[in-house]
Amino acid sequence: MITKLPIPTTEGVFTAHYSQHGLAKLDFPTAKSGIGKPENEAAAASAQIRRWHRLTAGALNAAIAGRAPRVLPPLDLSSGTEFQRRVWSALRRIASGRTRSYAEVAGEVGSPRATRAVGGACGANPIPVLVPCHRVLAANHTLGGFSGGLNWKRKLLAREGIAVR
C-alpha cells in the first residue's frame, strides 16, 4: 500500500510516496500538485508514516536551501534492480558540494565501462534531490542530462555552490 503526501517548498509542492518500508518515491512539483486527491490519504496515514514525512519534509527543504540534510527517513529502494541500487547508494556517498562523472560512478559500482548505464540508473532514480542524482556531471564538467528537467539540476547545483559550464 502506498501513501502520498504533499511537501510544500520554496520551489513548489513535491509529492512523497511512502510504502510500509519507507520513502519510496519523490515527485517534482507539477502544475496540478498542491491540492490533494478526493480521498484524504493524509488522514489514513499511520503515525509512523507521518513521522517519516516530517523527516522527509525537513530534509527536502534543507537540500533545496543548499544545506546537507541532517537526517533522512528510511528509503524504500526495492523497486530498482541490483545494478540501480548499487548506483543509488554510490550517489548517496557523494558529499554535498562535490560532484562525480558518470564514469567515476561506474567505476565505484564495479562496472567501469557501464557509464551509459549509470546515466540510465540516475534517470530511474525514484527519489531525486535526496538521492543526489544531480551531482553527477559528464566527464568534461558539463551538465549532461536530467529527467526532471535541466533547470532543476542547474538550480540544485547552484544552491550547493557548484559551478558548471
Added chain:
DNA sequence: TAACATTCCGCGC
C-alpha cells in the same frame, strides 16, 4: 532488439 542523463578518438577547420 532498440534505446539511452556517456566517453573516446579522429578529422577538418
Added chain:
DNA sequence: GCGCGGAATGTTA
C-alpha cells in the same frame, strides 16, 4: 584548440 560524427559499451524494458 574546438566542434562534430561515429563507434564501443553495459543495462533495461
